[in-house]
Amino acid sequence: MTNRTISETPSQAADPSWWGALLLGVVFIFAGFVVLGDVVASTVISAFLIGILMLVAGISEVFQAFSAQHWRGFMLRLLVGIMYAVCGVILITDPARGSVALTFVFALALIASGIVRIAQSFQYWRWFGGLLLFSGIVGVFAGLVILAKWPVSGLWVLGAVVGVDLVLHGIWWLSLVGRLRRERQVVPA
Template structure:
């Protein structure tokens, strides 16, 4: 009696490959939908981040009062209050707040790019060239965003979310295609 080399999860009724492709298609369509109006997507993203900051701030304040020890109480209270203030700023005026978020995002891209370039030379034998390219692209993207700032604050976050959705969707579609190929080429 020989064991079946294909695990039970890869039976003929296995929807994993087409499920992955379906998820990918949904992500791609969502990404193109977001890219259709990046300004609205930016404002909505800023609003949602604000709501999350309000929830996190409230949780931090509750944690400060419910902690077993009072050590760090005022620091937790301060952090919670800062989260709430930032959240209120994002919720009450998401368009203006998105301009500030875009500035922070551009500066983070530049800083991250510099770090990646330094690391590329430290880890050159482990695809350091790719890391170097990634750092250069990060710095260039940050500088492009800064060169158009504050106007870029109205579209950058939405564009990044849209592009991310499309790329993530393409990954899911590729994964589904590979799962399908492996299923059809596996010995039965």
């Protein structure tokens, strides 16, 4: 991978790499604020879309199980495919209730991930272990807060997480714009 430096004669306005990053950053931030504007609707829509993806994945898994029966694990692949498809149908038919269940699983995952990061922080203390410890504590705390407000939190958590993620990703793109303009380089090829 090499970086190409733009010659000094063209103006920065002619450099498409920073304009594209600027546009993408603005779009991400705008989308994030739209999502944060109605986190309940965003959560329900997210659950519905996850349901569609799970249904497609489940059907694909069942199809694969039958099309390659000579492979090991036919029954396991068939069962996994059916479970994915059933969960997808549940999320599609009742995304509000499905989002409550997804939020419960998400909270448990945050707690488990936080505990693992806390344990690893002491093992990797020399390599910013304090930051890993802090990250683990925040993860456990966030999971516990979500569980404490559950099942009501199931109606807003997924939308809030998606909205914040979009805004933060947009900010990253805008930060990249500043660096691209200062260094007058295109994105690495």
